[in-house]
Amino acid sequence: MADISVKLGALELPSPVMAASGTFGFGLEYRDVLDYNKLGAIVTKGVSLKPREGNPMPRIVETPCGMLNSIGLQNPGVESFVGDLLPQVKGLGVPIIVNVFGETVEEYVRVAEMIQSTGAVAGVELNVSCPNVKCGGIHFGANPEMLHEVTKAVREVTDLHLMVKLSPEAAVIEAVSNAAEQAGADSLSAINTIRGMSINIETRKPRIATTTGGLSGPALKPLAVRMVWEASRSVSIPVVGIGGISTAMDAIEFIIAGASAVQVGTANYTNPRACEEIADGIAVYLEERDIPKLSDIVGSVEVYEDYTLK
Amino acid sequence: MADISVKLGALELPSPVMAASGTFGFGLEYRDVLDYNKLGAIVTKGVSLKPREGNPMPRIVETPCGMLNSIGLQNPGVESFVGDLLPQVKGLGVPIIVNVFGETVEEYVRVAEMIQSTGAVAGVELNVSCPNVKCGGIHFGANPEMLHEVTKAVREVTDLHLMVKLSPEAAVIEAVSNAAEQAGADSLSAINTIRGMSINIETRKPRIATTTGGLSGPALKPLAVRMVWEASRSVSIPVVGIGGISTAMDAIEFIIAGASAVQVGTANYTNPRACEEIADGIAVYLEERDIPKLSDIVGSVEVYEDYTLK
C-alpha cells in the first residue's frame, strides 16, 4: 500500500482521512465496523464549557443528496469530556482533535485550556461556524475581525495543532481565511454546513424544530470544493477539505483542489465503513498512477487559465 | 381544476409556475411536449445589449442532485431578440418576462428600454446575480447599494413588471431584498445559482472551463427555501421561489415558505413536462384540501416560535 501519511504543519497523521465533528460521536461508536488504523484523526463532537442538552426534535431531515441538522451542539461539557470520555478515546490509538465551541471568546479559551492541560490530544478545531446556536457561532466565522480575535485568543493558551473551521456563509472566503492564518491558526478546515430549510407541506411546519438547519452531504460538495480551492489559494497554511465526501474519488477531488487532508462527515451515517474505504481508495489511486506521496497532488488542479473568472 | 392563477402586484398570471431563465430557451423549444396553458410565464434566457458567444466548453457538469453551469450568458443580443425571436415568442400566448443582464447600469437600462418599447412583454427580470461573467453580474447582486442603483435606474425607464433576481451569495439576504424593494422592484425572485467547482481527477482539470460554475437543481433546494423564507419576511412585495423545484410538492414547499409563485429551472431538463406536471399537482393539492386560492397558503409556514433562531 502507498504511504498516505500526511503532515499538517507539525502534526503528523497516519492517513489523510479524518472523521468530521458531529458525525463520529467521541470516537467509540464505530469500533465494531471500522479499521481505526485507517483514520488520520478523530475530530470529536463539539465540546463546550458547560454541558448542553441540544435542541428539541425534529433535529434532522433528509434533503436531495443531503440532510439538514440542528442538533444544537448537544454535548456533556468539557469537564465530563476530559474526565469520562477522553480516557477511553485515548485508548483508540488515533490522534484526537477536539472540536471546540463557545458563545464568547472566553469560553473558547477556557475549553482550549482544559484540553491543552490533558496532554492527550493532538489538536483543537475551532467551530466558529456552527449555524445553530443563538448567540456566538455564526458570527465569529462570518466576520474576519471576530474570527481573528477568537483564533488569537485560543492560540495564546495552546500549543496544540490549531485548526479553524470555516463557515460557507462568510461573504468572502479569502478574507476569513487570511484572518485565521494571521491570528496563528496552524490549518483551516472547510467547510461547515450551510443553512437550509425544509417544510412539511401537510402540517406546514418546518421539518427542523429550529426552522433552519445546516446542510451536509453530497449536495454540498461542489460548494465545498470551490471554497477549499479559494481558501487554499489565499493562505500558506494547510487546508482540510470537508463537505459531501463519500468516496475516495471525492476525497481526491478536494486534495487536487488544494486540501492537504480531508474530513468525512455525513458519509459515516450512510456507510459506517466510509473512512476506511476512502483511505484505501486514496492509496490505490496513488499506486495505480505511481504517485509517490499524497502531497504531490495537493492543489495540483490545472485551471484553464485563459478562462478563469475571478 | 382549482383556479391557480396568481397576481404578482399588478401582473396577473394564469398559473404560479414559470419556466426559469436559461432553462427554457426563448420559449419555443418545448412546444411538442408541454401544454403551454399551464405556464404562468416564460422567463427568457438572459438578454444583453450586445450578442454574446458564451464560454468555452465544458460548460456543464453533473454533481450530486445538481449540476454546475457556466454558459457565459450566450445570447443573440437585445436587437436580435426583439427583431427575430420576440415576434415568434409572442405567438405562444404565454406572458413573457425577459431576463436582462448588463455589465454596467447603462447596459441594463438600455436593454430594459428596448424591451419596454416592444409592448409585447409582461415584465423584466433583472439578473444581478449571474456568477459567470467577469465584470458585472455578481457584484450588483451581492451589494445592497449597487443593487439599489441598478434597480432604480431600470425602474425609471420601464413600467413593466420589474422582478429582481437575488443571488444566494449575498451575505445578508434581508439587506439586498430591502434594497431592491426600496428601489422600486415589483417582486423579487430567489434564487440564482451559487458557485461551485468540480474537478476531473484523471486530468486534474476543472470540469467547467471557467473553473467554477453555478450550482442548480435539487441539491440547492434547502438553501433556496430558506432564502425565500428570509426574503419574504423582510419585504412586502411578492417573492418568486426558484431552486431545485422538480415536483408540485417542491413548489408548494416554496409557496408555504413565502413564495407567491415559482420558477422551474433544471427540472425542465430532466423532465420536459415538469412545468405542466407541477401546475397540475398544485391544483390537485389545493382541491384535495379544499383550499380556495393559492394565496391562502403563501407564507403559511408555522415555525416553532420558541425555538426559532435568528
Next chain:
Amino acid sequence: MGVVLEASEIVKNYEISNGFYILEVFSPDIARSSAPGQFIMINLSHLHNDPLLPRAYSMARRTTETLVFIYRVVGRGTGLLSEKRPGDRVHVWGPLGNGFTITDRKAVLIGGGTGAAPLIDLSEEMSRRGMDHTLVCGGRTAGDLKFMDEFSDVVKYSAYTEDGSLGEKGFVTDYISNGNVGAEAAIYSCGPMGMLRRVSELAAEKGAECQISIETPMACGLGTCLGCAVPKRNSKGYYKACTDGPVFDSKEVVI
C-alpha cells in the same frame, strides 16, 4: 459479536397486499446475535446518493440464516426498496438498539401496522420460552393485516380493524380499554406515535408496565448523529432512540 456491517443478499422481496411487503435478507451473523425489538439499518444503494440516508427496520423474524422484515411503501425509500429483487445486495448493519426486556408479568403485545413486526419476533421468542402471552394487532382493514398470514406458523394473534373487516371492529387500543389488561400485565407495543401515546396513557391508567418501541428520524443508528433524540420525562435532556432505545419504558419518555 457487536455490530456487523455487510453486503447482504436479498432472498425474498414481495408485496403481500395494500403496499405491505415482506423482505428477507441473508445475514446469519446478525440473525444469530440479535434479539426481539432490535433493528438494522439498510442503505438503499451505493450507485446513487438520493434518497441519502439509510432506513431502519425492525426484525419481524430471525431464522438461522436470514432476517425477515415487514415494510410498507410510503415514500421514496421504500419505493426503491420494493424494486429490489432476490439476488440483489443491500448494505446492512446491525443488530442495533436495546430490544424488549422480557419480564415475568402477563405479556400483552399490541401492534399497529408495520409496528407488528418486532412483536411477531417477540411473540415467537416468548413461545420458545414457553411464556403465555397475547398478541393483538390493528390495521385499517383486513388487507392491512394480511402480512400476518405469512407468520401464522409461529404466531397467533387477535385482530382489530377500523372497518371491522377482520377481527373486532375498532382500534387496537380498545383491547386495553375494554378491560383485558390490568395492573398485573406488561404491555409491549410498537406502532404509530398516536397509537403509542394512547397505549402509554391506558397503561398508566391501568397501572400496567409498558414498553414502547419508538420510530424517530435516524441518520446513523449507531449513536453519533444525535438526530434520534427522545425527551426524558423525569429529567432534562434526551435519550437516543438508536442506542438507549428504540424500546423505552413509557413512563421514562415524552412522546
Next chain:
Amino acid sequence: MGVVLEASEIVKNYEISNGFYILEVFSPDIARSSAPGQFIMINLSHLHNDPLLPRAYSMARRTTETLVFIYRVVGRGTGLLSEKRPGDRVHVWGPLGNGFTITDRKAVLIGGGTGAAPLIDLSEEMSRRGMDHTLVCGGRTAGDLKFMDEFSDVVKYSAYTEDGSLGEKGFVTDYISNGNVGAEAAIYSCGPMGMLRRVSELAAEKGAECQISIETPMACGLGTCLGCAVPKRNSKGYYKACTDGPVFDSKEVVI
C-alpha cells in the same frame, strides 16, 4: 410529429460482453418518426434525483415498434440503466438532433466502440435504399465488438481490433489511411473524440466528404441549456450539438 415524450416500457436489456449492453424500448411513435443518427434522451429514474441528468443514446436500430440501443457501462448512469428489467418503464423523449445526411457518394461508415450504434442504423437504411456502402467498426478486442453479432441479420461489417483478435489488427482509422478511401467517398463516422479527430484529419487529407456524430455533455437535448456547444470552425460562436447536430460536417466544427 415532432418530439415525443413518454414513459416507455423496456422490452430487452442484457449484457452482451465486456460491459456492453443491448437495450430495447417500446416506442412506436419515435421509431416511426426518426432517422439514422438521431438520438433520444433517457431519464434514469423518477424516484431519485441522483444521477440527475438524462442521458443521450443514439438509435442502433428502429423496428416498427421499438428502439434498440447499444451502451457500455462506464459510470453511474449506465450502471443504473443496466439494473433495469424488461417491464420497467423509463421516461424518454425524441427523436432529437439532425441525423446523417445521406448523399450519393460512395459511403464509408466508420464506427468506434458504441459509436457503431448510429452507423448500424445508417447501414440498414442504406441497404433499404439499395445503396452500396462499407461499414467498418473498431474496438480493443473481439469482445468489444461482440454486440455486432446481434445485428448480423441486417448489417455486414469489417472489424479492426487493437489486439488483432477479430478482423484486421490496428485502429479503425487504418481503413482510411490504408488507401481504401478517396476523394469520391463520403465518410460517416461516430466514436470517441480522439478517433473522430483522426477521421476528420484523414478525410481532409483524402479530400473526402466527412460527417461526424459528436458526443458532448448534454442536459436537455432540446436546445435550451446551451451546455452542448461545439465551436464553429469558420466563424466565431458555437453550434448546439443537440439541435444543430449531433452530426456535423467535419470541416465546420472544431473538435
